[in-house]
Amino acid sequence: MIATASMQTKVAPPPLRDVDAEIKLDARHVDFFYGDFQALHDASLAVQARKITALIGPSGCGKTTFLRVFNRMHDLVPGTRASGEVLLDGHNVLSPDTDVINLRRQVGMLFQRANPFPKSIYDNVAYGPHILGWSKIQIDQVVEESLKDTGLWDEVKDRLRRSARRWIRSPRCASRNSCKNSRSGIRS
Amino acid sequence: MAFHRVGAGGGMSLPLIRTLVDRLVGGLIVLCVSVAAIPVLVLLLFVLINGLPGMLTPGFFTDPPYPQGVPGGGVLNAIIGTLEIVGIGSLLAVPVGALIGIFLSEYGRNQVGNTVRFISDVFTGLPSIAFGIFGYTVVVLTTHHFSALSASIALAVLMLPVILRATETALVLVPNSLREAGLALGAPRWRVTLEIIVPAALGGIVTGALLAMARAAGETAPLLFTAFGNDIVQTNPWQPMGALSLTIFRNALVPYPNLQQQAWAAGLLLVALVAATNILARIYVRRIQR
Numbered sequence: 001m002i003a004t005a006s007m008q009t010k011v012a013p014p015p016l017r018d019v020d021a022e023i024k025l026d027a028r029h030v031d032f033f034y035g036d037f038q039a040l041h042d043a044s045l046a047v048q049a050r051k052i053t054a055l056i057g058p059s060g061c062g063k064t065t066f067l068r069v070f071n072r073m074h075d076l077v078p079g080t081r082a083s084g085e086v087l088l089d090g091h092n093v094l095s096p097d098t099d100v101i102n103l104r105r106q107v108g109m110l111f112q113r114a115n116p117f118p119k120s121i122y123d124n125v126a127y128g129p130h131i132l133g134w135s136k137i138q139i140d141q142v143v144e145e146s147l148k149d150t151g152l153w154d155e156v157k158d159r160l161r162r163s164a165r166r167w168i169r170s171p172r173c174a175s176r177n178s179c180k181n182s183r184s185g186i187r188s
Numbered sequence: 189m190a191f192h193r194v195g196a197g198g199g200m201s202l203p204l205i206r207t208l209v210d211r212l213v214g215g216l217i218v219l220c221v222s223v224a225a226i227p228v229l230v231l232l233l234f235v236l237i238n239g240l241p242g243m244l245t246p247g248f249f250t251d252p253p254y255p256q257g258v259p260g261g262g263v264l265n266a267i268i269g270t271l272e273i274v275g276i277g278s279l280l281a282v283p284v285g286a287l288i289g290i291f292l293s294e295y296g297r298n299q300v301g302n303t304v305r306f307i308s309d310v311f312t313g314l315p316s317i318a319f320g321i322f323g324y325t326v327v328v329l330t331t332h333h334f335s336a337l338s339a340s341i342a343l344a345v346l347m348l349p350v351i352l353r354a355t356e357t358a359l360v361l362v363p364n365s366l367r368e369a370g371l372a373l374g375a376p377r378w379r380v381t382l383e384i385i386v387p388a389a390l391g392g393i394v395t396g397a398l399l400a401m402a403r404a405a406g407e408t409a410p411l412l413f414t415a416f417g418n419d420i421v422q423t424n425p426w427q428p429m430g431a432l433s434l435t436i437f438r439n440a441l442v443p444y445p446n447l448q449q450q451a452w453a454a455g456l457l458l459v460a461l462v463a464a465t466n467i468l469a470r471i472y473v474r475r476i477q478r
């Protein structure tokens with residue numbers, strides 16, 4: 001399903017809602033400010049569980065800004081402010097008592113550009129599960145699976161541990177959810 | 189679309205005046221570079237010519253200095269002293285400086301950070317003998333003893349601002365996208381800093397630490413009334429100790445040619461030590477980054 005949200009208009013068109021669908025993430029009346037500049041005007045979007053939702057719009061219309069609100073990445077930019085509600089399983093992500101670290105573990109994010117860490121291929125793929133405290137065996141398994149899923153395994157299996165500064169884009173497991181069954185991964 | 193014609197005829201040949209200005213400015217730049225480079229080259233050449241004979245004297249690396257007037261002798265005491273004093277100083281300054289640098293870069297965009305930066309800049313500008321006074325009053329006066337340790341502490345304080353600013357600069361240069369990539373995975377800030385940002389900036393941090401060590405190794409003033417100097421080979425950091433810079437300073441002022449030659453040789457050795465450290469560090473950094 002594809003939902004288009006026009007975010008520069010004052011009132012967003014009502015998102016398509018399937019009555020039976022389970023709503024995983026529900027953004028309601030989100031306004032977003034970079035300092036005094038308002039980038040999002042009353043943006044609303046309902047994202048269904050186990051569905052791929054695409055957000056389409058001209059460049060600069062606020063797609064990425066909107067997505068970054070979902071896992072509070074905007075916190076990192078000084079002078080930004082979001083209002084409204086973003087409900088993830090019913091909990092408002094924007095409320096001050098949200099544990100952002102936990103939130104980001106649940107709402108993974110892939111960026112427009114690949115950001116390889118200055119680590120080996122293995123460590124790059126493993127970083128997400130590593131943070132979650134997975135065991136060595138589990139991580140070994142998920143690294144192999146991820147690289148096989150992306151068709152890179154045969155190419156890189158012999159140099160997994162080698163520290164590489166410039167190397168291919170590799171999949172990075174954002175979290176159990178976004179890695180295993182893409183329940184709430186965001187692709188920017 | 190509008191074209192601006194260059195020259196009346198629109199031909200390809202440059203007007204004479206522009207060619208001249210180009211040559212003139214090019215010549216000026218070469219001149220400025222020479223003015224900066226020649227003293228360094230002359231200095232290196234002088235140290236090499238005057239220091240090499242002394243360095244090749246038997247016993248230079250293996251013997252302690254002999255009493256004045258007795259021919260021969262070496263600078264073993266000073267070699268050990270410089271390595272030990274700078275080594276202990278680095279052990280004290282590098283971890284603390286790197287941690288402060290990390291704080292400034294990752295958490296220091298506030299008043300606390302600005303205060304630390306200001307103090308550090310003031311420290312950078314202090315004359316190095318002031319650090320000697322610090323070592324003297326804080327360590328020598330309280331322990332009633334000149335010691336290598338007091339020199340290490342003085343040098344550590346001298347190195348600190350260099351290391352912390354170099355670390356901060358190296359960390360600030362790490363693109364923000366890398367921080368966001370780490371944080372977006374749900375990593376806490378401290379893990380992103382230690383596991384991603386610091387490794388990415390390691391080259392700059394190591395370079396900064398080595399620059400500080402090189403500067404400390406060449407310092408004489410902070411050692412005058414801390415390490416004090418010692419003609420006996422001494423490895424105990426609680427005792428007075430010699431250092432290459434002290435050997436140069438003392439031996440250059442005595443009327444014995446063999447000791448003067450020793451001073452030149454010690455100067456050459458110091459230059460070589462610093463250069464070797466820098467080259468090795470660069471090779472190391474290049475290797476870990478590949």
